[in-house]
Amino acid sequence: MAACLLPFIVPAVITGFIWSLPGDPASLICPPNICGGTAALAERWNLDGGPMQFFLGWMADATTLEFGNSWRLHQGLPVLELLKEAIPTTVSLISVATLVIMAGAVMATRGWLPRRLDPVLRFVGLVPALVLALAGAAAIELTFGFGSFSESGKLARLLIGAAVLGVADGAFTGAALGTRTTFETENQSRYVGIAVLRGEQPLANTWPNVAPSVIGQMRARIIHLLSGAVVVEVVLRIDGLGDLLWGGTLRQDFGVVLAAATLFASVSAVLLVIQAVLETLVALHVRKAPSGVRVSG
Amino acid sequence: MSFKHAIRAMTGLAMAVVGTGATLAYFEESIPMSLNPLFAKTMADHRAQELVFDRLWFNDAITNELRSRVVQKYQIAEAGRAVEVTLKTGVRWHNGQALTSKDLCFTVKAMLDEGTPSPVADHYREFIVGCDTRGPQTAMIRFNRVLPKPRERLGFPILPASEFTSTAISPDLQFSARPIGTGAFNGKRGLRMVTFDAFANTHHTPQIVQMQLQEGGDPLVQTKTLINNNVQGIVVVPPPQRPDLSASDDVSMKSYDLRSWWYVSVNSNRGALKDNRVRQALNMVLNRNELRQYSIGVKPNDKNSPCEFISGPFIPASPYYNVEVPVLPTANLAKADSLLKQAGLEKLGGRWHSGGQPITLRVGMLASLDHEAPDLLSQVANQLGAAGFDRLTSKISADEWDNTVMAGGSDFDLVIGKWSFGLVEEVNELFHSKGRQNMFRFANAEVDQILQEYEDAVTDTEQRDAYHKLHTVLNRELPYLFLWKLDTKSAWRTEVRGNIVAPYYYFTEIDSWSVEG
Amino acid sequence: MNRRVPLVVAGACFAALLGAAFVAPEHLGNIRPDLALKGPLDVFPFGTDTRGRSLWDYAAQGASVVAIPAFSAGIIVAIFGIVGGLLRCVGSERVNAMIQWFSEIVGALPRMVVILVVALLLPRDQRSLFPLAWTWAILAAPGAMDEAASVAERLGGSRFVEALRAHGYSASRIFLVHVVGFNLRPVVVRQGAETMMHVVFLEIALSYLALAENQPSFTHADSLKSWADLLKLGYPSLIPSLDYHSGHALLLALGLLGLVAVMSIAIGRSARAR
DSSP: OOOHHHHHHHHHHHHHHHHHHHHHHHHHOTTTTSOOOOOHHHHTTTTTTTHHHHHHHHHHHHTOEEEEBBBSOOOOOOOHHHHHHHHHHHHHHHHHHHHHHHHHHHHHHTTOOOOGGGHHHHHHHSOHHHHHHHHHHHHHHHGGGGGEEEEEEHHHHHHHHHHHHSSTTTTTHHHHHHHHHHHHHHHHSSSHHHHHHTTHHHHHHHHHHHHHHHHHHHHHHHHHHHHHHHHHHHHOOOOOOOHHHHHHHTTTTTHHHHHHHHHHHHHHHHHHHHHHHHHHHHHHHSSSTTTOOOOOO | HHHHHHHHHHHHHHHHHHTEEEEEEEEEOOOSSSGGGGOOHHHHHHHHHHHHHOOOSEEEEOOOOEEEEEEEEEEEGGGEEEEEEEOSSBBBBTSOOBBOOHHHHHHHHHOOOOOOOOHHHHHHHTTTEEEEOSSSEEEEEESSSSSGGGGGGOOBBBBOGGOOOSSOTTTGGGTSSOOSSSSEEEEEEEEEEEEEEOOOOSSOOOOOOEEEEEEEOHHHHHHHHHHHHHHHHHOOOGGGGGGHHHOOTTTEEEOOOEEEEEEEEEESSSGGGGHHHHHHHHHHHHHHHHIIIIIIIIOOTTSOOOOEOOOOOOOOOOTTOOOOOOOOOOOOOOHHHHOOOTTOOEEETTEEEETTEOEEEEEETTTHHHHHSSTTHHHHHHHHHHHOOEEEEEEEEEHHHIIITTTTOOSEEEEEEEOOOOOSSHHHHHHTOTTTOOTTOOOOOHHHHHHHOOOOOSSSSHHHHHHHHHHHHHHHHHHEEEEEEOOOEEEEETTSSSOOOOOTTBOTGGGGOEEOO | OOOOHHHHHHHHHHHHHHHHHOHHHOOOOOOOOGGGOOOOTSSTTTTTTSSSHHHHHHHHHHHHHHHHHHHHHHHHHHHHHHHHHHHHHOHHHHHHHHHHHHHHHHSSOOOOHHHHHHHHHSSSGGGGGHHHHHHHHHHHHHHHHHHHHHHHHHHHHHHHHHHHHHTTTTHHHHHHIIIIIIIIHHHHHHHHHHHHHHHHHHHHHHHHOOOOHHOOOOSSTTTTTOOHHHHHHHHGOOOGGOOOOHHHHHHHHHHHHHHHHHHHHHHHHHHHOO
């Protein structure tokens, strides 16, 4: 139910937040003490009746995918066009970055990342996303020149952005070492020892117990990636939701911010549903009677 | 039949002329926020719009005389309270329709419409009251008073009536991203790039097929990209990058006169700054040579310096500049101390106090100016600190600058800024007690009277004399500590030929630009 | 496991950061172009920037910006984690549902938008990292609460508490010692330590973005420099074709981040279960 309501609650909360910003979008275009027409503009943009009126009006239009045009960020361009460009970009960015951190988690769990690599991983985790993104942006611009926004340039930005997101700010390191620690702690449990004595694999026994924790961790990491995506998209100049959110908030382009925030919330809602489904599957698996066990007597 | 052949031939010829040109890619300070001239806010906006639209009148980049590409003839009417304009025939909009007087009057009416929230239009509302068409190509523009030189004030771009349903024009219309003009190029704004496609017209013959504008990223990277020939130009080159580009044989540096001068505005309504002696002392505390050397990179003995000191609100080349008012290139801390003591301030523990309280000066600077004059804010603050003042420094965002500082609502003591002239070199709004750009509400009866003399002046000489007097008085009253006039530098590859850079609007002479090779 | 060593390491790192913050100059020094981009061997201890100013000032001012706010954010997240775990042990369906709702709504908010709004709301003279760090901590709290709650769930939740009550332990001992002290401690301290690192990264990102967008700083007074300025100065050294010798600034910045990371790891290690 939370997943269904998030795309409505989050834009409402965001409306409250951005309404509290100093000034208002109409005055930013045309300060009342300098020029006339501000009131007319505020009326056109439905800003003259308070946040509730604005939000309800926006919601009503949003149900028919009428998001209007951007007010300031990309003035005159339809918001829907901006979203159509941004959604697949951000989804691709986050998906590739998620694959990177999941790969780290799997490799660490399976023991394919030896402990002697831990200091290297920790050092890599130290590097902030900002540095790698700046270096990546410079490398792309020097390589592609003015064509850095061509299709191949954009693809390069996307791939570098995903790599940065997946590796920097401790993302990869945290996923790898955190998941390994979780499993190692669980492996110390008595039941695991008994399972090993029975000739079973530890992972088969620990996985159902740690799965909720790991799934929760992964969801938290993906949400963290979404936050990091804002920085990466802005620095690497990738036209994604994060870039729209950042620029739109700074310029008080309410239409852009609400649309992008709603999509963000929808992504979170989807993740929530996926988490719930996975946890349910794990619970069902745990309830299944183990095979090959006989109760004597 | 022969008429159709003629049309086809002309079109083909036009296409051939346009088609033999090349593409020109360049980096701008920022991507234009709007391509609608009514909502131009930044210089990047003005420069981009110059490619798409024709202004009714403009200043020739070389001779500075007033010219027009769209006006056939004009006549002063109604004893100087109107001007009758006859437009040229054959000028086409980018949508193929013909430019007519209806478009000119539509533009005027849009600017006068209270439903058009345009700071640009607001300037014209002060003296234009209406426009009537007198024929398909003739229109009468009316003023609220006699204007001695009306053409100088009619430098607005013309908008197409056919693209709008009402004279109340909103900034978020698609026109802001997909404008239609009569200029040399048809512009389209994307997310990261603006593309300008050449449009052959009777009054424009661009030699470049397409221009592309992108926002420049890191200045280091921009410089390397230009040297590596992956871009053809950079419109604004920050001072730290100029030596590298000047040293390159493939790049030529061009001066870009923004008609701008830099200043430190003083809040003469606040605390100790109310006393003129304190303001005079602050003027003597600043070591302009050092400020210029460390932030712009120009040394005192450099020849052909792009940065000249000023002592008043005009550029030295202006006829309004009073050369008899001297500049203060270096500091004079002893005299500054003496003035401050005369004003009743006490120096305790190395810090100046007023009424027993230490003086802390709140100094602000428009954040974007840090690219042109790196660390200017911290240098000014350090000089004030060395003179015995505590200080709090802040950068100011563009929105806060427009909506709070320029609106007279800020709580700063000193604000570092840059003032750029457009076509008309007027400063009344800055210094008149009721001026809308008088950021600290400076009020001085003598200044108001001089500004009124300027308004009432009928001849050039009278205007010049009024402003000479103003220069003298402002140097005494110091609502601003005047710093310098700074030419910006652009860098273009040597393959770009005929690239005359017009003052302020930049691309006014774009028809002469070409790319070789 | 000997906790003394990690505690000493964590304490030393924090003391180093606080010491640097304490001695940080209020304003940067004067410009000296003849000393531009000198390395640590030429200008001790860390070299200079493009204007000939010592990078020690950058390091110290940056420490003053991040040290205490990041630490406080870690504490806030740890407290939220403890609350989350304890509330799960209470075993109230209603409370669990309310926490779930809170977690989902807060978790779904785009964090950088919220952070940016808070930054823009701050009056100019009160700009600091504290409000942003605390906001980040609240936004990160659902994750910590979730993880702590699942640890408490695996303990047995309310049944665990009942069992200990049956053994005669008091409620405060059960919750504070057995639940928090013995079981939640490693999780909440790790979460707090991670948040501390995240806040430092957040500050760096926000400082750079403010510069890039021609905005006043979101996280500190404009007269101060942050570690983001070191990274911005140093990153061109990663691109050989730029031929820019600012690697010493990059190494300094990474070293400072390493200091915070070591502190974070040491705190986590000191709180591990035996």
